[in-house]
Each structure stands twice: as C-alpha cells, then as structure tokens.
Amino acid sequence: MTEQTSQDTAPFGLLGRKLGHSWSPQIHARLGSVPYELHELEPEELAGFVRGGSWRGLNVTIPYKREAAQLADEVSERVLRLGVANTLVRRPDGTIYADNSDVLGFAWMLERFCERHLGGSAPEALGARKCLVLGSGGASQAIRAALEDAGARVVTISRTGGETYETLAERHADAALMVNTTPVGMYPNCPATPVSREVMARLEGLAGVLDIVYNPERTELCLIAEELGIPSESGLAMLVGQARFSSELFQGRAIEDELLEKIEDELRSLTRNVVLIGMPGAGKTSCGKRLARMLGRPFVDIDEAILADTGRSAAQIIQEDGEDAFRRVETEVTASYCKRSGMVIACGGGVVTRPQNRDLLRQNGRVVLVDRPLDELSDKGRPVSQAKGVERLAAERMHLYHEWADVILRCTGSAQSDAELVKELLRL
Ligand SMILES: Nc1ncnc2c1ncn2[C@@H]1O[C@H](COP(=O)(O)OP(=O)(O)O)[C@@H](O)[C@H]1O
Ligand SMILES: O=C(O)C1=C[C@@H](OP(=O)(O)O)[C@@H](O)[C@H](O)C1
Numbered sequence: 001m002t003e004q005t006s007q008d009t010a011p012f013g014l015l016g017r018k019l020g021h022s023w024s025p026q027i028h029a030r031l032g033s034v035p036y037e038l039h040e041l042e043p044e045e046l047a048g049f050v051r052g053g054s055w056r057g058l059n060v061t062i063p064y065k066r067e068a069a070q071l072a073d074e075v076s077e078r079v080l081r082l083g084v085a086n087t088l089v090r091r092p093d094g095t096i097y098a099d100n101s102d103v104l105g106f107a108w109m110l111e112r113f114c115e116r117h118l119g120g121s122a123p124e125a126l127g128a129r130k131c132l133v134l135g136s137g138g139a140s141q142a143i144r145a146a147l148e149d150a151g152a153r154v155v156t157i158s159r160t161g162g163e164t165y166e167t168l169a170e171r172h173a174d175a176a177l178m179v180n181t182t183p184v185g186m187y188p189n190c191p192a193t194p195v196s197r198e199v200m201a202r203l204e205g206l207a208g209v210l211d212i213v214y215n216p217e218r219t220e221l222c223l224i225a226e227e228l229g230i231p232s233e234s235g236l237a238m239l240v241g242q243a244r245f246s247s248e249l250f251q252g253r254a255i256e257d258e259l260l261e262k263i264e265d266e267l268r269s270l271t272r273n274v275v276l277i278g279m280p281g282a283g284k285t286s287c288g289k290r291l292a293r294m295l296g297r298p299f300v301d302i303d304e305a306i307l308a309d310t311g312r313s314a315a316q317i318i319q320e321d322g323e324d325a326f327r328r329v330e331t332e333v334t335a336s337y338c339k340r341s342g343m344v345i346a347c348g349g350g351v352v353t354r355p356q357n358r359d360l361l362r363q364n365g366r367v368v369l370v371d372r373p374l375d376e377l378s379d380k381g382r383p384v385s386q387a388k389g390v391e392r393l394a395a396e397r398m399h400l401y402h403e404w405a406d407v408i409l410r411c412t413g414s415a416q417s418d419a420e421l422v423k424e425l426l427r428l
C-alpha cells in the first residue's frame with residue numbers, strides 16, 4: 001500500500017474572480033470530485049495560488065483561462081491551439097498539466113444534438129455546412145474549435161467586424177446551425193436575444209439552434225427557435241459535459257454518459273419553476289402554497305407580490321387605474337419572478353391575456369393548468385370575473401390556458417391533494 005500524501009487528499013475547486021452563481025460544486029459532487037471549493041482571486045493572487053496552493057485539480061473560469069494555460073508546465077494540444085485552459089491537474093510529481101474541457105463539453109453536446117435532431121453524427125450532419133457562431137469572445141473560440149473538428153464551415157458574427165448581425169439574414173440564409181456564445185439572454189438580464197425572431201425566420205436553411213447560456217433553461221433565442229419549429233437546446237449539457245471531462249482528468253477514470261444525463265435531469269428539475277395558471281378562483285394560490293411547502297421551495301403569488309410592490313391589491317389597481325394599467329404591472333412583476341429558479345409561482349388568472357407573458361413563464365418553468373369546473377369558481381374580490389361573468393371569461397381564455405400549459409391538473413376537491421398531484425405529474 002502506498003502512503004497517502006497530502007496531494008491525494010488536497011481539494012478540487014474552481015478558480016475565478018466572481019463565482020457566486022456557480023453550479024460547479026453541485027455537479028462535481030455528483031461526479032465524485034470532492035471536496036470542491038470556490039476560489040475567488042484577485043489577479044495578483046493567481047500565480048501564487050496556482051503554483052503553490054494546496055489543490056489537486058482546478059477548473060478555471062473568466063478572467064483567468066489564458067493565465068491558467070501560461071502557468072502550466074505542460075498543456076494539451078487543445079490548449080496549445082486555443083491558448084486558453086479551463087482545467088488544471090496537479091500530477092504526482094508536482095507538475096501542472098492544463099487542458100480545455102470546454103471544447104470537449106461542447107463537442108459532447110453537439111454530437112448528441114446532431115444525433116437527436118439532425119439525423120446523424122456531427123461530422124455527418126455538419127460536414128462542409130455553414131455554422132454561425134454568435135460572438136467572438138473567449139467562449140466563442142472553444143465552440144469554433146469543436147465545430148471545425150466536425151468539419152463545419154464556421155462564420156463568426158459579431159457587433160463589429162466583417163460579419164455583423166445587420167447583414168446576417170441576407171448573407172447567411174444557407175446556415176445549418178446557429179450557436180450563441182455571447183452572454184446575451186443570461187440571467188438576470190433575461191429574456192433577451194442576440195438575434196430577433198424576424199431575422200431567424202429569414203434563415204431558411206436553419207436546422208438547429210444552440211445556446212451556451214444555461215440559465216434560464218430556455219433562453220429567448222431557444223424559445224424563438226422552438227416557435228419557428230427549429231430544434232434548439234441551451235447550454236446545460238455543455239456545462240455538465242465540461243465538468244465531466246475535467247472530473248475524468250482529476251480522478252483519472254472514465255465517467256459514463258448515463259450519469260451525465262441523470263445529473264442534467266436532476267439539475268433541470270431542481271432549477272425549473274413550477275408555474276400555475278388557470279381561471280380566477282380555480283385554486284392556483286392555495287395549491288401553490290401547499291406545493292411549495294411540500295417541496296421546500298420558495299413560493300410567490302404574483303397578486304401578492306404586486307400588493308407588496310405597489311401597496312395596492314390587483315382588484316384596487318383594476319378599479320382605480322383600469323385593466324390595461326394592471327396588466328402592465330402584472331407583466332413586470334411576473335417577469336421579475338419567472339426568471340428566477342426553483343420557485344413555485346401562482347400567476348394571476350389573466351396572465352394569458354398578454355401574449356408576451358408566455359415566454360416569461362416558459363423560459364424557466366413547467367406550466368401547470370389548474371382546471372376546476374366553472375360552477376365551482378369563486379368571483380369574490382375578482383373584478384374581472386364579476387364584470388364579465390365566469391362563463392364569458394372562460395370562453396375567451398380557456399383555449400389559451402390549454403395552449404400555454406405543459407400539463408393539466410384536474411382538481412380533486414382539496415388543495416392539498418391537488419398539490420400532491422402536481423408533484424406527481426411533474427415528477428418532483
Ligand atoms: N382544490 C380546491 N377545492 C376546493 N376549493 C378550493 C380548492 N383550491 C382553492 N379552493 C378555494 O377556492 C377559492 C379560490 O382559491 P385561490 O387559491 O385563491 O384561487 P386562484 O388563486 O386560482 O384565484 C378559495 O376560497 C379557496 O379556499
Ligand atoms: O383573471 C383575472 O383577470 C384576474 C385574476 C386575479 O388573480 P386570481 O386568478 O388569482 O384570482 C387577479 O390577478 C386580478 O383580479 C385579475
């Protein structure tokens with residue numbers, strides 16, 4: 001038996017400047033790279049920590065990927081090619097090896113996407129075809145490398161330079177794939193998109209859209225693609241994929257694809273919101289409160305949040321300022337909660353009256369229609385129901401509730417058992 005050195009037990013970790021948002025500790029815990037610590041360093045602390053600190057394996061994020069490559073004793077071919085590293089491994093002899101698992105993580109995501117949606121492997125689906133890469137920053141490099149490895153003809157679109165967003169539609173209608181590598185659309189500045197619906201609709205050859213942003217789960221770019229019938233995926237698979245290849249290097253063993261897909265599913269289900277919609281008085285608020293308690297998640301009722309924000313109830317705003325004014329406030333408050341993660345959200349019954357609210361709910365949420373027979377709905381304190389009558393309101397809205405919903409909850413008669421049913425329906 002060999003004696004255990006301090007190097008065998010030294011921690012893994014992530015190196016960067018601001019890391020509050022990171023999902024890496026959770027992912028590496030599932031992959032077996034523990035303990036995994038966060039190191040927020042100032043530029044002048046970097047070299048000392050990398051060369052002399054106590055660590056066994058490190059991930060590196062902005063703004064230190066270039067320095068990480070330079071501080072290593074030996075680098076992989078990928079790092080040599082790109083000049084940036086996101087993985088450092090301390091070898092038994094104390095020397096440092098650098099690799100770039102961003103390229104591998106994206107290549108893994110790309111391969112799976114091509115197999116699932118484009119009818120073959122990445123080289124089969126993309127070989128000699130035009131792929132658009134949005135953005136020319138650090139992340140763009142890794143994505144371009146993976147696409148070039150698959151044989152694609154890569155065109156980089158940026159705000160300045162030869163190929164811009166303005167000329168995209170007229171010059172690249174033949175592109176097969178579009179990949180966003182910019183931070184546009186990333187939480188908390190979401191929804192936002194680097195390419196408008198109008199421009200994407202003009203790209204007639206477009207067969208797939210990928211986004212490396214993973215929060216929200218569906219970026220606006222992906223939602224636009226979905227609406228146009230183009231397969232899309234945002235960046236969770238790349239995140240989990242790069243962690244996998246780093247962990248393999250850290251631990252010196254292979255990790256199976258099945259575990260990766262399991263981790264992706266777990267993260268999706270933990271971070272997705274549960275969004276309740278339905279007729280006023282159907283039981284969204286009552287069911288949502290119980291569901292949140294059951295799942296140990298934060299709960300927000302949009303009407304209550306409006307009251308807290310404005311000091312006036314929904315009914316009061318409608319009566320004093322009119323329904324249009326209320327709808328504007330409702331959209332604002334709905335937007336601010338629906339971009340968060342892991343919440344239970346009870347919407348106001350009228351959320352479906354504004355088409356733009358749909359993507360707000362869907363970007364990070366599974367939408368549940370709380371469906372209760374009309375003759376059981378209370379119109380107490382609900383001016384819209386009182387003014388129109390429940391029957392007419394239902395005639396106007398029911399098709400929208402059904403279109404917007406991912407699943408339908410047929411109410412059981414008790415809010416508690418309704419909440420249990422939602423938990424079951426969404427496998428939470
Ligand atoms: N599953 C249920 N069965 C019977 N009554 C319910 C149920 N859920 C809620 N209620 C009652 O119906 C009324 C409206 O519920 P609420 O949760 O405020 O609906 P919403 O938020 O959809 O307008 C309340 O009086 C509530 O106690
Ligand atoms: O359906 C509507 O237009 C409304 C529903 C209410 O919420 P509930 O559905 O929770 O009653 C509240 O937002 C407002 O009175 C308007």
Ligand SMILES: [Mg+2]
Nearest residue numbers: 284285303346
């Ligand atoms: Mg309510």
